Amino acid sequence: MSIQLNEICKAFGRFQALKSVNLTIAEGEFVAILGPSGCGKTTLLRMLAGFEQPSSGEIRIQDKVVASAHGLTPPEKRRIGMVFQNFALWPHMNVYEHVQFPIRNHKETPSSIREHEDKRIKDVLELVGLSHLSKRMPHELSGGQKQRVAIARAIASEPSLLLMDEPLSSLDAMLRMDMRREIQSVHRKTRSAIVYVTHDQSEALAMADRIIVMKDGQIEQAGTPEEIYLYPQTEFVAKFVSKSNLVHGQWTPNGFFPDGAETGLPWTGEKISPYFKENGTYPVRPDQFELASDSTAGLQGTVANVQFQGKEFIYDIQSGAQQLEVVSPVPLQIGDTVTLSIPLQKPVKEKSYV
Template sequence: MSIAIKEVTKSFGSFQALKALNLTLASGEFTAILGPSGCGKTTLLRMLAGFEQPSGGEIQMNGKLVASSSFAIPPERRRIGMVFQAFALWPHMNVAEHVRFPIRSHRETPAHIRDNEQEHVERVLAMVGLSKLAARMPHELSGGQKQRVAIARAIAPSPSLLLMDEPLSSLDAMLRMDMRREIQSVHRQTGTAIVYVTHDQGEALAMADRIIVMKDGEIEQAGTPQDIYLRPNTEFVAKFVSKANLVQGRWEQNHFIPRAAASELKWYGGEVSTHFKQTGAYPVRPDQFVLGDALEEGIKGEVVNVQFQGKEFHYDIRADKEQWEVISPRAFRMNEHVTLALPV
């Protein structure tokens, strides 16, 4: 299902949650809507689902108008599936019944699925690894199993669009990694377009074909995970997604001279956004810095904090009047003098 969002706004009283959004989502694409709490990402998702109506603009699906300020097709007629942050399972239904229910209740369920209901239920359960748990009740399931049921229920009627609202936020770290793979597998097997709302940068980078970064009801940047992470366009995207340090200095065309450098040290920045060249900054990710001892070439700094993380160390380095986060496999002590450089 292709989606076109044209000049969409949403207000709640005097508060404007969304500000003239324009966005196109391709059929079969896995799109992550990424941003901090209150940026408008869940409001956007609820409008795609039909739970909220735009205050202005319009939303089209497959070229058909589904919502405007004066018109809205109800959720049950949009052929969508939704996975919520809470599992929202029904305590009186077993796993198989959860999958069967939307097949029977959704108006838009294709006829070939209705005609082969039991076979389809079994196929969906196999897809999410729940074949042996079909008779289990929700209270007999682990958190990861419950989330698999929620996903199976959402995809059972073969929706054209699957909406996911922070579906992994209630799971522990290891289980989230497993569920990422499950969701990617479902996407590959079904080919259904997915819009996935999250505030977790790792989830968005790992799973999505395209990431939409939102801030204060507006789109800050849209692009592939590689574009967003490696080539941020604004300070917000650089810090929120890449966790980048904004090194201050001056630009001479495509070369940057850090303010903290003792000599005329220059970094090449041909791919750095024009915005940073205009503001006199250079975004450097913590893992991008090369950390060396005090005798090596680079910006001179001092270790002011260190955290051991197994295969690497996380440092806070003070240089001149700036302080930066640095990730390095090399071991240094507190208050040790070091140098910072970028790979050529």
């Protein structure tokens, strides 16, 4: 089931929550909507679900208009499943009954599932690892088990589109890692399209086929996790997703020369967005820097802070007026003088500024 959003706008009074959003979601695709609070990602999800109506533009599912300024197809007629941030389980229903509910009540549930209800429920519970807990009540379940129930309920009627609104934000760190694997497994086995809203960059990078980065109600950048992480197109994406340092300097035909570098070793400009070249900056991820204490070929700095992280250290390096974050396995002390460089750079004989 393909989904198209065409020029979607949404206003709440004078506040413009969404501004001309265009997006296509392919059948079976896992799309993560990533952005900070207030960027419009949950409003976008609610429109896909049928809870909100666009102020302008239209949403098409299988080339049928389901939402526009003139009309709205209700959620129960869209063949969707939804997983909420707070689980939203009913306290008077056991696990089996939660999975049974959408099969009996969703108008778009296929007849093949309705006619074999018990088998479908058992298959879904087995898929999420809850077969042995089918008679448990919500208050008898752990946080991870409750989230599995929410996922099982969402996929029970075999939706073509599964919507997830920050489903792991209320879980602890270890449990979130486990649930990521569960959601990926469910996606592989059901092949439903998934739209997954999150503000957690690691979740989006780990699970999605494609990431949509949003800012101020608009799409800032869309691409594969690798494209978004390695090749940000704007300062916002570079900082929000890659946690990049924006090093100041000068762009030349030969590459980038950072301010404060002792020698003329340029940093390559391949695949760097024109945005950064126009603004005299270069995005460098914390793990991209090479640290050395016995070289002058690079950007000079002093260790201002150290955080030990087991197999690596997180350093704050003061270089001129800039403070840069660097992740490295090299052990250093506060006050040490270091040189920062980007690996695999090619030396040039002289600077030739444009």
